[in-house]
Amino acid sequence: MPLQTKEIELASEIDRLEQRRRDLAEQAAALADDNPKRGELVQEGNEIDTYLQGLNWALEEWETETVTVSGLTGGEFGRVEDSVVSSAAERGEQPGGGATRVYLVASGTVEAPYVGDEMTEEQRIGAVSQLPITFLKWAEYRIDELTTMGNSVETSFNALLAETQTESDDA
Template identity: 40%
Template sequence: MTRNETRIDFAEERDRLDAKLDELAEVVAETDEESVEHEEAVMEANQIESQFLPGLHWASEEFDDSTVRIGGLTTGERGRVLDRVRAAQRQQVGFDPAEGPPEGLATPFWCAAGIEEAPFLDGHEFETKVRAVRSLPPQFTAWLEHRIDDLTTLDHDTGNSFAARVEAKKRRSGRDSSTPEQS
């Protein structure tokens, strides 16, 4: 059983991401190109534009603007996914464990564990979900995995990020990254 379950309407999610792009465009336009905030906004906008929105457009057309019900993973579900990924890694021919997992290997397992209900599912068994996810376009599964990860992550502020701390230290010491260094 997942936690923080939510039902997402594909059309409403496209609208939310479109509004997010407007916010990110404002951040990029108003911040110094060298700032962490600027770089993070550009990266997030690129991900939304190149993966999430195309994936949602596909899903809307394929499933007539349907919905999906997903949730965040519990510790047990996360452990089950990691165990399945390790088992799949052992089955990979030519796989070198020292190089880390083959790219994308965990995505179908992660998504399958977080999906409760979706128009592309023919059953609720884990293996059935994995097979269904493997047949989806990568742009849609990128969005799906991202949203499941958001629901899995605890939603509370842990303070300043490391990058924000570095920027603050630079400003206090007079080495602001936006101003040229003096010799």
């Protein structure tokens, strides 16, 4: 049973990401070129560019306007990892992040044009492996969001570190 399931309207998702991209550009433009935060913002903006390419492809390619994805439980995620390792071992290869992404999207997709209820796990993985990498990266990002169930930590370690360094610099 998935942790969280979300039906995502592709056009609305594009609008949301476009707005986030504009916000990131404004924030990055206000920072000096050598500010490390600027690099983080630029990297996130570039990731959004990738997601938008995948979403625009999906809107052009499919008749549907939505996909439904879900977060994975610990057991489901463990099966994904085990499947990737097992599959790579059968081929005499080392497992990699690309294969993990394919297995993760295959497991985390509830409803979409590229999967069907009657498909076996192998058929789902095969179908997902045929999708453009830009769409796979977006789907992985959304499935990961649902898997982590939000950030329950009030202040991330990186934010706490930056805050502490600023206080030290001011002293």
